[in-house]
Amino acid sequence: MSKILVIAEHLGGKLNSSTARAVSAAAAIKGDAIDVLVLSDAPDAIAAEAAKIEGVSRVLTVTKPENAHPLAAVLAPQIAKAADGYSYVFAPSTTFGKDIAPRVAALLGVAQVSDVMTVEAAHTFKRPIYAGNAIITVEADANHTVVATIRTASWSAAASGANAAPVEALTIDVPLPTHTRFVKLNQGSSDRPDLQSAAKVVSGGRGVGSTENFDIIYKFADKIGAAVGASRAAVDAGYCPNEMQVGQTGKIIAPELYMAIGISGAIQHLTGIKDAGTIVAINKDGEAPIFEVADFGLVGDLFKIIPELEVALG
Known part of the structure; x- marks a missing residue:
């Protein structure tokens, strides 16, 4: 019996919507059951959301005061214990999943499969390597539990609302480490759409020129109801905070529309947007690499083109 546990x-x-995307990957395994594990100090509301995701068989909850904050050192031993009897343990390939999955794999004594893009067979997966320049096919050991992170940009979120999976409480008795403790969470806040789940994203690069000039990106994004991103060069230059960074070392996204403004298109940036639906590039350098992947390209001064686009949009 092949069962999949999604964290x-x-x-x-x-x-987070990344959970529904991981469920989509789990469904591709065509196993016997997909269970979602919720670890929290108050999991009821979260479990109720998870129970609505199509394809979920059960939602399992672990309630502990120590689970109030997602500390990998604390959650991993509980996940490893809960994984007993499961053939697969999936987590989204986000900061959260990349933190937890390696610890779970180590505790289970198995090798982790990272950034699963497609499921080719029960134990065969495709994932990117070399900053997305190549796609490799990997085969996991069928005799051991498969611990994998799911590249959320490569999977659409499983539908939600029609399902009503049962919610069951688990009692997990494992010693929890005390060497790691939560201090505080520093998180950027914005009224704009969330970068990783937005349907439209407008990103600025080094070509924007300065922090003050980046206002043109914010205003245009607001005009079309888009989230705002940035290249690493723009972040390193201090034009915007690092939570806006898109690319290999930032956020991997797959919006329906991605607009790259003043971004040359280094491979590390292209890795983060390769699954976008439509890519629009605006750059004064007609030889910029971004134009090789763009569906639509405008060569010219962004400070002239953007106002013209705003006028055209009305």
């Missing part, structure tokens, strides 16, 4: 990502009492 729920959540924050502030709300389920």
Whole structure:
């Protein structure tokens, strides 16, 4: 019997959409059951959201005061214990999943499969390597539990609302480490759409020129109801905070529309947007690499083109 355990990502009492994307990957395994594990100090509301995801068989909850904050050192021993009897343990390939999955794999004594893009067979997966320049096919040992992170940009979120999976409480008795403790969470806040789940994203690069000039990116994004991103060069130059960074060392995203403004298109940036639906590039350098992947390209001064686009949009 092939069962898959998906680790729920959540924050502030709300389920992250990355969980539904991991469920989509789990469904591709065509196993016997997909269970979602919620670890929290108050999991009820989160579990109720998870229970609505199509394809989920059960939602399992572990309630402990220590689970109030997602500390990998604390959660991993509980996940490893809960994974007993499961053939697969999936987590989204986000900061949360990349932190937890390696610890779970180590505790289970198995090798981790990272950034699963497609499921080719029960134990065969495709994942990117060399900053997305190549795709490798990997085969996991069928005799051991497969611990994998799911590249969320490569999977659409499983539908939600029609399902009503049962919610069951688990009692897990494992010693929890005390050498790691939560101090505080420093998190950027914005009224704009979330960068990783937005349907439209407008990103600025080094070509924007300065922090003050980056206002043109914010205003245009607001005009079309888009999230705002940035290249690493723009972040390193101090034009915007690092939580806005898109690319190999930033956020991997797959919006329906991605607009790269003043971004040359280094391979590390292209890795983060390769799954976008439509890519629009605006750059004064007609030889910029970004134009090789763009569906639409405009060569010219962004400070002239953007105002013209705003006028055209009305």
